[in-house]
Amino acid sequence: MALTDEAIAKIRSLIQSGELPPGARLPPEPQLAAQMGLSRSGVREAVKVLESARVLDVRRGDGTYVTSLAPRLLLEGLGVAVELLRDDTLLEVMEVRRLLEPMATGLAAVRMREEDLDALGKILEDMRAARDDAELLIRYDTAFHRTVIAATGNETLTSLLEGLSSRTIRARVWRGLIEGNASHLTLAEHEAIYNALCARDQLLAQSTALLHVNTSEVWLRTVLAHSSEPDNG
Structure with missing residues (x-):
């Protein structure tokens, strides 16, 4: 060695x-x-x-x-590593997302092209239509945030957040939201992010993204806490 x-x-x-x-x-x-x-x-x-x-x-x-x-190549393995992390470490990943994603969304507000906003609006419509389908929501949620972050034009930031936003985390959050009848709240947060981006309001976009990541983190904590409870049945 x-x-x-x-x-x-x-x-x-x-x-x-x-x-x-x-x-x-x-x-x-x-x-x-x-x-x-x-x-x-x-x-x-x-x-x-x-x-x-x-x-x-x-x-x-x-x-x-x-x-x-290119960053997309060199950071490709990050997503694989995140998928293998244990529950307590997944919460650390959410903490890192909370530090990075709102700033990236604020940056996207001043860099996003009109065609990107149009695509984002269509994804938001698809999310509303799929509000009770966890698998579809995961797909559209991924596309929504990928579109926003890619609009920053920063390939390193995009690759980092892509790796941190693992499917495992998204699946657990969305299934928890649907089971808890709270998916409409998170859909409203996506709409708030979209509206802030359309207004080109950097601070508002940053704030709405922070609220959204915080909501996801709270639900992930809830789901993980329930999954760790002993089965007394």
Whole structure:
């Protein structure tokens, strides 16, 4: 592992220095190993690790290339990690969302294009029509927030929030809301966010998003508390 870690560090250094920029082809394995003064097996394992992390793209029969290093690629694994988190840690994820999502929504209020607002209005209509269908609501809720955050034009922020807003969290919240006959409240919060965005009111958009994330967090706490109660039946 020490040799693999060293190889990873050296390849990363070549990328960070610009010697291997995005899209560049790595030297053949024997040449790269000799260049770094490491064994071929260490380099081979390092390439595998960096391929999994979306830093390298191994093309069989062609060679190994540095990827675009775009945030959507490098942060792709965040969503997978969030899906594996335990209940108490999911609440920490909601806390991070509460810090980031309202600010992103406020930013979207001043950057959103008219066509994005039109698309958002249609998604909101679909959400109203699906108010009692958890699976559809999860899909439309994801599309709603993805449209808002993407309007910031900040790919790193979009990728982070995409990873943090896992389907597991959405499913638990929406099913809890439907079972508690409170889905209409959250739909009203989506409408408030939409209206604030249409008004290009940055502070109001930020505030309505904060209220919405807070509501989702409260319901997630409720659902998790119920799921942890012993079954006395």
